[in-house]
Amino acid sequence: MTGQFRTIAVLAVAAALVPVPPAAGPDSATAGAAATAPGRGPGVTLPAGALRVGQRVLVGLDGWPAGTVQAEVCGNAARRGALDCATAAATHGQVPPSGRTALPVLLAAPPVACPCVLRVRTPTGTVAATADLTLAGVTAPAVAPAVPAGLTLVAVHADDRSGPRGWFGLPGELAVRITLHNPGAEEVTDPPFELTVGPPGRARTIVAAPTLGGIAAGQTREYHVRVPTGAAPYGRYEVDGRIAVPGRPLAFTVSAARRPWGLPVAAAVLTVGLLLGRRGGRPARRPRRR
CATH class of the missing domain: 2.60.40.10 (Immunoglobulins)
Incomplete structure (x- = not known):
């Protein structure tokens, strides 16, 4: 009995020293995702290989804030923003609090020629990311190189x-x-x-x-x-x-x-007038008597 009592006492002390993990609350999943996010932005993962217009693919999202996201195919590497993207045919989805999901996206034809990307963004555009997209079947015209504004x-x-x-x-x-x-x-x-x-x-x-x-x-x-x-x-x-x-x-x-x-002409006229005036003002000389 004495030996069993000592063994039970030692086990009790050891159990008291082991830290007990906190109970999982409603925000524990969000906190865990935020802990893995520092230093890393939102990610977009596409299937490997060439894809075609009209194909539906599964796009992986990681590190995104919870809420709605929009995925759209863009030509011209999305250099001009919405002008290069098939926004009308965009795919919308929900990201859970974990920040990670797989979104089925229909690859629509972009309004301009490639290089193509898949652009994913939040409705306000504050969070966005792109992934290079090798897309076949694009017949849109190429974007002419823009001439910089100037005169x-x-x-x-x-x-x-x-x-x-x-x-x-x-x-x-x-x-x-x-x-x-x-x-x-x-x-x-x-x-x-x-x-x-x-x-x-x-x-x-x-x-x-x-x-x-x-x-x-x-x-x-x-x-x-x-x-x-x-x-x-x-x-x-x-x-x-x-x-x-x-x-x-x-x-x-x-x-x-x-x-x-007009200045030299006026000066010349004035000079001539003065000379004529001086000559006209002299008295006539009388002839000498013999």
């Missing part, structure tokens, strides 16, 4: 339009004609436009530039800008412009001569 300068010209005021060196204006062309595939809408005017190399006076508005893809537009100038003697004026198109800013410089020829 080209076709022509620029400036004339002095100061009129009679400019003949005498008074403040006037320059008429600047600018022709722009949009060679890109997208419209350029009202890019920032800056203008400065001044002597060559010192065009620092800011001029209120007009609004360019929208220039559609492939469109050519001409603008007429009146640039005010200050009082100036003989010389040239320079107009510097900068159009801040995203990624491809456009800069140009144009100059025009101001020749206020």
Whole structure:
């Protein structure tokens, strides 16, 4: 009896020292999935080998948040988002709290040619992942390489339009004609436009530039800008412009001569008038008597 009592006592002490695992609650499965997720994003697994349009395959999802997901076939490697994806034929499914499921997906034809991917995302798009998809039977057209947005300068010209005021060196204006062309595939809408005017190399006076508005893809537009100038003697004026198109800013410089020829003409007329006036004001000489 004494030996059996000692054995029972030792077993009781050992059982008291072994930690008892907590009871599984309703959130224990979610907590376990979250513990395996750090450092790893949502995963998409496709069957190996080439697949065909219209085939139904089982897609494995792992590491996803619980809730609804959407799977869609995309061409052009989904570079343009929904424009490259067969969103109307997308497959929807539910992900359990474990974050892991197998989703049967019907491989629809993408709107553009491959390279193709299977894109899986949550309804809000905050969580998304793609998997390369070797898909046969795609007859969609290829996406033409996009020309980056930008403007080209076709022509620029400036004339002095100061009129009679400019003949005498008074403040006037320059008429600047600018022709722009949009060679890109997208419209350029009202890019920032800056203008400065001044002597060559010192065009620092800011001029209120007009609004360019929208220039559609492939469109050519001409603008007429009146640039005010200050009082100036003989010389040239320079107009510097900068159009801040995203990624491809456009800069140009144009100059025009101001020749206020009315100043020397007026000076010459005044000089002749003074000379004639002085000569006409002298008294006539009397003849000498013998």
